[in-house]
Amino acid sequence: MTESTAAAHSDAPPAPGVRLKTAVARYGTAVGGILVFAVFALAADNFLTVGNQFTILRQVSFLVVFSLGFTFALTAAELDLSFAAVASLAGVVCGGLVHHDYPWPLGALAALAIGGAFGLANGLFVTRAKIPSLIATLATASIATGCAFAITEGVAWVGRWDRSFLWLGRGEMGGVPVLVVWMALAALIAVFVMRQTRFGVWLTATGQADEAARLAGIPIRAMKVWGLTLSGLCAGLGAVLLTASLSSAGPTSASDFLMKGIAAVLLGMTMFEPGRANVPGTVVGALVIGVLANGLVLVGAAYYVQDIVLGLIILLSVALSASVLTKAAFTV
Amino acid sequence: MTPATDTSGTAGTPILSLEGIGKTYGAVRALSGVSFDVRAGETLAICGDNGAGKSTLIRIVSGAQTPSEGTIRLAGAPVTFASPADALSQGVATIYQDLALAPTMTIAQNVFLGSELTTRVMGVPLLAKRRMRREAAEHLSRLRLAVPDMNRHVSDLSGGQRQAVAIARALRWQARIVIMDEPTAALGVRETRLVLNLIKEIASQGITVILISHNMADVIEVAERAVILKGGRKVRDTALAGWTADDLSHVIMGHEAA
Ligand SMILES: Nc1ncnc2c1ncn2[C@@H]1O[C@H](COP(=O)(O)OP(=O)(O)O)[C@@H](O)[C@H]1O
Ligand SMILES: [Mg+2]
Numbered sequence: 001m002t003e004s005t006a007a008a009h010s011d012a013p014p015a016p017g018v019r020l021k022t023a024v025a026r027y028g029t030a031v032g033g034i035l036v037f038a039v040f041a042l043a044a045d046n047f048l049t050v051g052n053q054f055t056i057l058r059q060v061s062f063l064v065v066f067s068l069g070f071t072f073a074l075t076a077a078e079l080d081l082s083f084a085a086v087a088s089l090a091g092v093v094c095g096g097l098v099h100h101d102y103p104w105p106l107g108a109l110a111a112l113a114i115g116g117a118f119g120l121a122n123g124l125f126v127t128r129a130k131i132p133s134l135i136a137t138l139a140t141a142s143i144a145t146g147c148a149f150a151i152t153e154g155v156a157w158v159g160r161w162d163r164s165f166l167w168l169g170r171g172e173m174g175g176v177p178v179l180v181v182w183m184a185l186a187a188l189i190a191v192f193v194m195r196q197t198r199f200g201v202w203l204t205a206t207g208q209a210d211e212a213a214r215l216a217g218i219p220i221r222a223m224k225v226w227g228l229t230l231s232g233l234c235a236g237l238g239a240v241l242l243t244a245s246l247s248s249a250g251p252t253s254a255s256d257f258l259m260k261g262i263a264a265v266l267l268g269m270t271m272f273e274p275g276r277a278n279v280p281g282t283v284v285g286a287l288v289i290g291v292l293a294n295g296l297v298l299v300g301a302a303y304y305v306q307d308i309v310l311g312l313i314i315l316l317s318v319a320l321s322a323s324v325l326t327k328a329a330f331t332v
Numbered sequence: 333m334t335p336a337t338d339t340s341g342t343a344g345t346p347i348l349s350l351e352g353i354g355k356t357y358g359a360v361r362a363l364s365g366v367s368f369d370v371r372a373g374e375t376l377a378i379c380g381d382n383g384a385g386k387s388t389l390i391r392i393v394s395g396a397q398t399p400s401e402g403t404i405r406l407a408g409a410p411v412t413f414a415s416p417a418d419a420l421s422q423g424v425a426t427i428y429q430d431l432a433l434a435p436t437m438t439i440a441q442n443v444f445l446g447s448e449l450t451t452r453v454m455g456v457p458l459l460a461k462r463r464m465r466r467e468a469a470e471h472l473s474r475l476r477l478a479v480p481d482m483n484r485h486v487s488d489l490s491g492g493q494r495q496a497v498a499i500a501r502a503l504r505w506q507a508r509i510v511i512m513d514e515p516t517a518a519l520g521v522r523e524t525r526l527v528l529n530l531i532k533e534i535a536s537q538g539i540t541v542i543l544i545s546h547n548m549a550d551v552i553e554v555a556e557r558a559v560i561l562k563g564g565r566k567v568r569d570t571a572l573a574g575w576t577a578d579d580l581s582h583v584i585m586g587h588e589a590a
Contacts, residue, residue: 209434216446217417
């Protein structure tokens with residue numbers, strides 16, 4: 001910049017105290033996550049084994065895929081509380097097709113189509129029928145769960161399925177579980193889309209300042225529909241991976257991921273770009289949740305401790321990031 | 333008491349003409365039969381008491397609303413604006429008080445909001461971030477205002493600097509007309525000074541400015557002409573040379589309605 005006039009007073013670099021505060025705000029939670037990791041490493045004998053680390057990563061991979069979807073929706077300031085139920089339904093349809101010896105790509109496509117269709121429907125309910133996403137997605141979650149029970153008549157598809165299908169969830173590539181590869185690919189694509197494309201900026205602007213975005217000619221309703229549709233697609237993708245990994249699909253197979261996914265994204269909002277859902281934050285958030293879930297089991301904590309911890313994480317994250325957006329998105 | 337220099341006939345084609353603009357909101361008539369011309373490069377103030385119809389008029393010229401009756405001409409040709417973004421792309425930029433910026437996004441992102449520059453890498457359009465930062469800095473330097481880092485969030489900036497970002501956004505569109513509705517209303521003395529300087533700066537670069545303001549001193553300082561509204565009608569259209577702020581308030585308060 002050239003010579004300054006009246007605004008010169010704002011030129012000064014931030015004071016060291018401010019910089020420290022910013023660093024704590026950005027990376028504090030990530031450091032906390034490393035501490036949690038260290039505590040479990042010391043407290044549980046078999047926590048640090050390669051086998052257990054891969055177990056954590058496998059669990060985290062589904063969580064990351066689901067949470068990325070929730071991140072897209074929340075970036076557009078909409079909540080998707082249906083992703084877990086939609087994923088269970090998509091898994092049941094995918095598993096059902098594979099179970100009945102249809103080619104597995106058909107099952108995978110069906111899962112993606114169901115996820116995308118539910119996401120699109122959510123988007124249209126929110127933008128056209130003006131139903132707050134909190135309510136709309138709670139309703140579609142119930143519909144998805146009902147459909148999943150109807151299809152399986154309450155039981156789960158379990159089978160010895162086509163190996164090439166199971167490879168999607170259980171295979172390895174150069175010693176690395178394929179699930180980890182899928183997770184990394186999904187996260188990289190998401191970062192790329194959010195950081196390097198106009199779509200990412202528009203989605204962010206829609207969530208951060210919808211009126212300014214609208215005045216700038218950004219189609220904010222379409223962006224909200226996209227955010228929710230991507231969430232549905234991620235639910236479908238996660239469902240395929242989960243089904244292949246479990247080699248089974250039941251009407252509540254993915255329901256565990258609802259609270260974990262929300263917690264991962266909200267925890268992620270306390271990192272990197274505080275107050276804003278962001279892909280790196282979501283990935284680290286999911287890792288922290290995965291480590292916690294695994295470590296708690298290994299140190300012998302009762303099964304209900306995890307639920308309480310997730311609830312506390314959600315409360316603390318939202319209080320910490322204290323952003324207008326978070327609270328706005330949760331306002332009906 | 334006031335110099336009576338009403339300007340009707342003007343030379344050359346006006347850059348903007350309003351002809352018989354009217355607007356009703358249901359049973360409420362906010363504007364009726366407002367006509368005036370704006371000459372290229374001038375700074376025109378639109379004055380009037382609360383409820384006179386200033387904001388309504390500006391919403392129509394900026395493309396935020398369509399008039400119930402009347403015609404808008406840009407450089408002689410009749411136009412309709414489908415939206416503020418449409419008006420912007422035709423060179424008419426409106427600086428809104430606060431809603432038009434995204435505070436939690438960067439200066440560069442705000443300058444290019446909705447019209448981000450991209451470069452194709454293997455056929456995929458990617459954000460041209462460095463170019464946007466450079467051009468945003470260039471537009472801001474045209475305003476002779478130091479804003480250090482194009483990656484700073486707009487929420488970190490002062491009120492006056494935010495106006496500068498909004499103006500830089502207009503410059504990015506090569507706006508010929510910049511409309512500002514009460515740009516100093518929420519600002520302190522120092523920031524008001526900064527914004528008045530910004531207005532003079534863009535006016536000196538040949539940009540036409542339409543200013544809505546309650547502050548008569550501001551109007552007298554920067555505007556060459558004033559259109560005065562009352563009850564949704566134009567009651568006066570006058571050059572301001574030789575006027576004082578008091579003269580202007582008297583006319584607006586109706587002591588000397590036309
Ligand atoms: N959206 C609206 N709906 C109904 N009446 C309106 C609306 N906007 C403005 N008006 C009315 O139009 C008149 C002019 O308002 P406005 O243009 O805001 O005046 P000003 O900006 O000069 O104070 C007022 O009587 C106001 O009540
Ligand atoms: Mg007004």
